[in-house]
Amino acid sequence: MKDLPSTVFVVDDDDAVRNSLKLLLKSAGIAAESAASAQEFLSTYDSSQPGCLVLDVRMPGMSGLEMQHELNVRGAIIPVIFISGHGDIPMAVEAMQHGAFDFLQKPFRDQDLLDRVQRALARDAENRTRLRLTDRIRERLSTLSPREREVLQLVTQGKANKMVAGDLGVSQRTVEIHRAHVMQKMEAGSLAELVRMMMTVAQ
């Protein structure tokens, strides 16, 4: 499955700030959408849409920090860049502790924002690739028989076929057959690749 194009979501209750940000992003060739409140954004947000958030801290109704919390609860992985009209250090600290990607004080230089947006989009793409990869690996893992799973576990621990055979109380020939099935089902070209897959899933 190919990703949809990335979009920057701007959430700010101030019309001028919101519209100017959209125009700025557009002038830099970045697709942007906007919402005037946290509620408006959350009601239409599709977590499969890649991108990043540019979120105002201080908004009437649900604040930016509350919206971040809500996204965390929903398990959303979208990176959040906070923007604030007043440099409130404790607020910034709280936002970063809850996984904010960055914090910018208004007004800001366009390049500062655009750099951060690009980095946030790259992070989002990475996250999504990794998620997709783990999904695929998990899918393949689920096709293994219990015995094949045991063989996989021992093999990726670095044990030779002979030792595996000893551990499982079967012949070496049987282990070889299981091992071939594991490599085939997991679509792994080498033992190293198989180990990497297991580490990815373990993360």
Next chain:
Amino acid sequence: MSTPSADVLAVLEATFDAVVIMDDRGRILAFNRSAEEMFGYRTADALGRNVSMLMTGVDRATHDDNLKRYLGGGESRVLGKGRDVMVRHRDGSEFSVFLSVGRIPNTEPPQFIGFLHDTSLRRRALATLQHERELNRLYLDLAQVMLVATDRAGVIQLVNQRAIRVLGRQEADLIGQPWADCCVAPHDRPLARAAYRALLMSGSDEPQSCEYHVRTFDGDERFVTWRGVALRDGGETPTGILLSGEDITDQRRAEGEAHKAMERMNSVARLATMGEMAAGISHELNQPLAAIANYAQACARLLRTPAADLPEVTGALDQISSQALRAGEIIRRIRSLVRNEDVRRERHDINGLIREVHALLATDARVHDGRLILDLGEPLPPVTVDGVQIQQVMMNLVHNAFEAQGLEPHDGVPFEVRIATTLTETGDVEVSVSDFGPGLEGDVEQKIFEPFFTTKATGTGLGLAISRSIIKAHDARLGYRANQPRGACFFFVLPALQEASR
């Protein structure tokens, strides 16, 4: 088993009392209409059943045995004697009746007749009457107001518990005593007597109100608000007066305290708003500034592209100018705020103002683990200032002083802030706040009063600027000098109030 004759039954039906006839084994032979009403059984249902179903407690349990014992030649404890007993209604409720039982002559086997007279109604009526009397007294005593009744001459006829408690005396010591002389505080007696006369003369049934102090047994005074009404026993001329009074001493005291607390809260709120206002201002201003920066930067980018979308650029430029105007409007609002429309300049003792906020200032000291020292000169001439505004400035200066010292380790240096008031050579009042922090470096000293200049990570750069404008509005100047041996000292000199202008 022989049933009573029709004649007998007809008589029974006409009897007002409930009548039950039973045989030698306790079975009901007759059950008249009054009995039906009393017990809730229909005659047809009652006939033939054991009479003990109408009884309660021990009577119910032992009736059959007692009957047997009597029939076997024993003494009867029941026959021929009337007594009150508890009986049971069909619905299970119990009530008392007056019961008399007799053996019907010439019946063999013997039959017995019982007359039951419902006494509970009469009892209840009596009890209710008694209860109401007690209740009336209780109401009188439970009343949250003091009740005092006097005759025409002002001699106490009745007092309730509340009044007795407030006055701290025994009821016996009050009844028969003259109200005004005995219970009213001496300085309020003329007032109390006048109110009393007015009430007697008014000829109206409307209650009249007045307030005066009573004197308690201990010699204390309680402030009471009274409503008096003339008592007329049917005639035109009042026979006396009923006073109901509410002891409002504590209430008045609480009101006074609440009022003071409210004033304190108000001034705290106004003090707090200085910081909040500054935060609000910077947020408000940063919004249009951010929009302007974004639009301008977007325009620059758009114009660099080969086929620039000119209408889009024009729209952005329009936005830039309107956002710049918005920022200007915000600044105008701030200026009108700082100009303080409601300046209330009144005569104040500067030391008093400082002592009033001392508790608040001391919190700052505790937060920074330091000491706040008051070095107030006495006596000082009064000044005409807006007290709360001067207190705002003091809060701000003290807060700054503690923060300045918190920036670096203070080994061996006293970590304290000193507020001093002194009389100047010209007879005016100087107020200074000094600390032992790093003090101000050359160029900082120049900029420190400029709006939005700050050395603090979280500062807004408005505290000192606003403080200075407040002091300036008081025809004075907020100045800075180095503190000796080290640190910063902010000071201002308030002109003393001239005797002639008081």
